[in-house]
Amino acid sequence: MIAMRTGLRPDGTVILPFMPWPSYSRWSEDDLRAVWLYLRSLEPIDHEVPASELTGAAATGRGATRGEGLFDVYCIVCHGEKGSGSPFTTVALTDAASGMDDTTLSGFISEGLPGTSMPGFGKTLTDEQIADLVAIIRTW
Numbered sequence: 001m002i003a004m005r006t007g008l009r010p011d012g013t014v015i016l017p018f019m020p021w022p023s024y025s026r027w028s029e030d031d032l033r034a035v036w037l038y039l040r041s042l043e044p045i046d047h048e049v050p051a052s053e054l055t056g057a058a059a060t061g062r063g064a065t066r067g068e069g070l071f072d073v074y075c076i077v078c079h080g081e082k083g084s085g086s087p088f089t090t091v092a093l094t095d096a097a098s099g100m101d102d103t104t105l106s107g108f109i110s111e112g113l114p115g116t117s118m119p120g121f122g123k124t125l126t127d128e129q130i131a132d133l134v135a136i137i138r139t140w
């Protein structure tokens with residue numbers, strides 16, 4: 001249930017939004033619990049599910065190119081095209097970022113923003129990947 005609300009696995013890494021947890025995160029407690037109870041009622045099936053792996057620019061790009069690939073995987077669902085905003089955020093990321101230095105910006109990406117749906121990516125992305133995200137956000 002916590003994973004559906006926050007997008008975080010028990011080890012603190014962020015679930016890829018291909019599993020559309022940003023939508024579930026807004027469900028009521030009752031609805032989330034109902035789905036959870038339903039899932040728990042199913043017979044377990046024993047099979048291997050390989051972890052999703054990054055592909056394309058997110059995996060093999062360098063600098064801002066890799067940052068853009070990572071943004072499209074992890075951030076665009078909530079922050080919109082080039083951080084221009086979406087129904088999930090009240091503030092355009094590019095506007096917010098223009099008032100911050102790089103340390104503050106990467107701090108938000110690493111730590112998240114308590115009280116909002118913004119997850120902390122510090123356990124999911126390396127410092128270099130976060131620096132690449134900052135680099136692409138700075139070009140917008």
Ligand code: HEC
Binds near residue numbers: 070090
């Ligand atoms: C589940 C939705 C979600 C995802 C995924 C997400 N964010 Fe956020 N993010 C938010 C929300 C909500 C806020 C708070 C801003 C607001 O009040 O609208 C926020 C805030 C931020 C802020 C602080 C600036 C501000 O607007 O206050 C930064 C920087 C940021 N996000 C970067 C990122 C980056 C980079 C990624 C991908 C690695 C990412 N976010 C992924 C929802 C998300």
